[in-house]
Amino acid sequence: MKKFGKKGAVVIVLVLAIAAGVLGYQRYEAAQAAEAAKVLSLSGNVDVREVSLAFRGSDRIAEIFVDEGDTVKEGQVLARLDGRELELSIAKTQADIRSQQSTVEKLHNGTRSEEIAQAQQNYEQAQAAATNAQGTYARYQAIYDDIEGISRQTLDTARHDAEAKQAAASAAQSAYEEAVNGARPEDIAIGEANLDASNQELARLEYQLSQYELRAPADGVIRSRLLQPGDMASSSTPVFKLSLLNKKWVRVYVKETDLGKVYEGQPADVYIDSQKAPIAGQVGYISDTAEFTPKTVQTDELRTALVYEVRVYVDDDDNVLRLGMPATVKIAL
Numbered sequence: 001m002k003k004f005g006k007k008g009a010v011v012i013v014l015v016l017a018i019a020a021g022v023l024g025y026q027r028y029e030a031a032q033a034a035e036a037a038k039v040l041s042l043s044g045n046v047d048v049r050e051v052s053l054a055f056r057g058s059d060r061i062a063e064i065f066v067d068e069g070d071t072v073k074e075g076q077v078l079a080r081l082d083g084r085e086l087e088l089s090i091a092k093t094q095a096d097i098r099s100q101q102s103t104v105e106k107l108h109n110g111t112r113s114e115e116i117a118q119a120q121q122n123y124e125q126a127q128a129a130a131t132n133a134q135g136t137y138a139r140y141q142a143i144y145d146d147i148e149g150i151s152r153q154t155l156d157t158a159r160h161d162a163e164a165k166q167a168a169a170s171a172a173q174s175a176y177e178e179a180v181n182g183a184r185p186e187d188i189a190i191g192e193a194n195l196d197a198s199n200q201e202l203a204r205l206e207y208q209l210s211q212y213e214l215r216a217p218a219d220g221v222i223r224s225r226l227l228q229p230g231d232m233a234s235s236s237t238p239v240f241k242l243s244l245l246n247k248k249w250v251r252v253y254v255k256e257t258d259l260g261k262v263y264e265g266q267p268a269d270v271y272i273d274s275q276k277a278p279i280a281g282q283v284g285y286i287s288d289t290a291e292f293t294p295k296t297v298q299t300d301e302l303r304t305a306l307v308y309e310v311r312v313y314v315d316d317d318d319n320v321l322r323l324g325m326p327a328t329v330k331i332a333l
Contacts, residue, residue: 040258047323050223097198137155222241250312269331279314281329284313286310
C-alpha cells in the first residue's frame with residue numbers, strides 16, 4: 001500500500017507537469033497570436049520606375065560612354081551623335097552674322113567723308129558729260145534743221161548719247177545725295193531684322209547640336225544598352241533603359257478583410273533576405289479595384305478572396321533594392 005502510494009504521487013506529479021506544460025504552451029500561442037494580430041505581414045516584390053532614353057534627332061552614334069550596370073548621375077552625358085555637319089552649319093552662320101553685323105554698323109555710322117567726296121566727284125563728272133552730250137546733240141540738231149549737213153542716223157546717235165549721259169548724271173546725283181543723307185530708317189530696320197534672324201538661326205543650330213548629347217534625366221542605373229557606336233539613332237529607337245533611383249516601392253497585395261487596416265501615409269517596414277535591418281517606408285498607393293476576382297461578388301467566401309494592390313514607397317539611399325527582389329512588408333496596426 002505504501003509502495004502504491006509512492007507510484008500514485010509520481011503519476012500525479014507527471015500529470016500536473018503535463019497540464020502545466022500544456023497550459024503554458026496555450027498561453028504562449030495566445031501571446032504569439034495576440035502579437036501577430038498587431039502586425040500585418042505582406043509579401044511582395046520590389047519595383048522601380050524605368051525610362052527609355054532616345055536621341056531627339058536622327059544621325060549616326062559616334063560615342064557611348066556607359067554600359068549596363070553603370071550608375072549614372074542626373075545630367076551625365078551617356079552618348080553622343082556625329083555632329084560634324086551641324087558644326088559646319090554653325091560656322092557658316094557665325095560668318096554670316098559677322099558680315100551682317102558689319103553692314104548694320106555701317107548703316108548706323110553713315111557714309112564716310114571720303115565716300116561722300118568720291119560720290120560728289122562722280123556726280124560732277126557725270127553732269128559734265130551729260131552737259132557736253134546735250135550740247136553736241138543741240139548743235140547736230142541745228143545743222144540738220146538748217147542745211148541737212150548730217151544724216152538722220154548721226155542725229156539720232158547724238159540724241160541717244162545725250163539721254164544716256166543725262167540718266168547717268170541723275171543716278172550719280174542720287175548716289176551723292178544718299179551718301180550725304182545717310183541710310184534711311186527703313187534700311188536700318190531691315191539690316192537689324194536680318195541680323196536678328198541670323199542670330200536666331202544660330203541659336204536653333206546650337207540647340208540642335210546640344211540635343212546630339214544624350215544625358216541622364218535623373219540618377220539611375222543603366223539596365224539595358226540597346227544600340228552601339230555606328231548605329232543610326234532616331235527619336236523612336238531607345239539607346240538605353242534607365243532604372244531611376246529617386247523612388248522605389250514594394251508591390252504587395254492585401255486581402256479585402258485587411259484592407260480597412262491600411263491607409264495612405266501609414267508607416268511600414270520593408271525586410272529583405274540580404275540584410276536584417278528594415279528599410280523604412282510608407283503606404284503610398286492603394287488600388288480601388290480588386291484583382292483576381294469575378295465581375296460580381298456572389299458569396300462571402302469570394303469576398304474574402306479579393307486582393308487589392310498596395311505600394312509601399314521607400315527611400316533606398318544605399319541602393320540595396322533591386323527590380324523584382326522579393327521583400328516582406330510589415331505594418332504595425
